[in-house]
Amino acid sequence: MAQQDTPADSPGAEAALPFPNVRVIGIGAPFRWIRLGFADFRACARSSLFYGFCFTAMGLLTTFVFAHAYAYTSAVTTGFFLVAPFFAMGLYELSRRRELGLPGVLLPTLTVWRRNLGNIALFAGVLTVVFLIWARASMVIFAMFYTQEMPSLDGFLSQLLALENIDFLLVYVAVGAGFALFVFALSVVSIPLMLDRNQDAITSMLASLRALMLNPLPLLVWAALIVTLTLIGFLSFHIGLVVMMPVVGHATWHAYRELVEPLS
Template identity: 60%
Template sequence: MEASEEKQHPFPTVRSGLPLTAPFDWLRSGADDLKACGFASLFYGMCFAAAGALLLLAFRHAVQLVTAVTTGFMLVGPFFAIGLYELSRRREAGEPLHLIATLMVWRRNLGAIGIYSLILIVLYLVWARASLVMFALFYQGGMPTLESFIAQITRFDNIEFLLAYLAVGGLFAGLVFAFSVVSIPMMLDRQQDAVTAMLASFLALVRNLPMMLVWGALIVLLTAIGFATAFIGLIVLMPLVGHATWHAYRALIEARTP
């Protein structure tokens, strides 16, 4: 009987009409998770911050690669936050909040998460190539140092380049956001396949577009603050976003009936 019901209702029920203030509720719930999980959450934040700093150090002499790598870092963020989703799930279920138990949680649905991760990697590589093309086509005045590049951005020099870079980068970021809003939490929680999870994420975006634009803007803002603080802010802000994403999943997708 259960198998028959599963065949009749293979696709998750996506809610619609959530208020514009919902993302702020998710952030408040995420902050509660962050406080409850303590070091286990901050560990993932430290990994985000360390990865950002290492990438900047490795490519500091090639600004065109720095921008591609750091902005592309946001594209693969949903996968690296999987341990944070598991911590929120454990807190919700009343299970122990141990870091060790979350490190290999991706193995719970290895096939689906593996397919999704491969898609993210491909998008990341395409974006890195597109970023280099943007520099080649639109950047004027020779390749700058990282310091002069930041100074030019703050002065809005090379405005054609900035507009083109933001447009193309926004396209990639929007694509990833559309298909990752709830996909990994769903694969983790419901053992959902990758295609169904990504389609459910896209449907959640479409059905709640104004509210999801607010959520996307908050993610960009918090990530930008993390970058602007020399990645130190990511130690707290990335766990906050990760935990909040779990609560976004709970709000957007109806719980599966037993």
């Protein structure tokens, strides 16, 4: 069904846009988004699978780095979550096209970022700065707890499984979770807003922060679902990423539709 939002490529649309009106949603909404995302995946399977294989390639790169230089895995993993929303832009566009009754073909989705290039680039710049800070913080944490020689990969995994270095694990997870929550808060609806309405980056990030403030529990459930599905994808020898990540991408579009009221 067509929405009432201002077309993203209409002249002067950005200047006329009011601040997005964010709705309050129920705690069960994220599960509905996953169901709708899976329906989009089935309807646009060929195009969605292209993006799924892109995510799988990124997952394989992460695993390769972990096997050869695990101290840098946090940087590559963070890069995965940094790049993922931009790969997902094509999935948002597929969902939008399905709403409008348009064919779910791949080619138009590959350049959808051109609609609002300046603001998307600004948002990417913000995430890149956060990514660089986290990568540096990660290395500092490793240096604090491994002041002598770094253990081998097998030794490091054994320590984690045996909880022999619990202080390191607690600090690392706490700091990483803080960065992850910050990025999540900025990006709940940011890119869909920039694509769908040609909204500016600052307003889009503020709208995402407002969405989290108004819906802390539902969106924490949503974040937990994203992490769970991503982990399933990684733990299934990356095969699951082919399906899981496109479903999450499509579901994010439905999250945006439910969280942000359409323009009248």
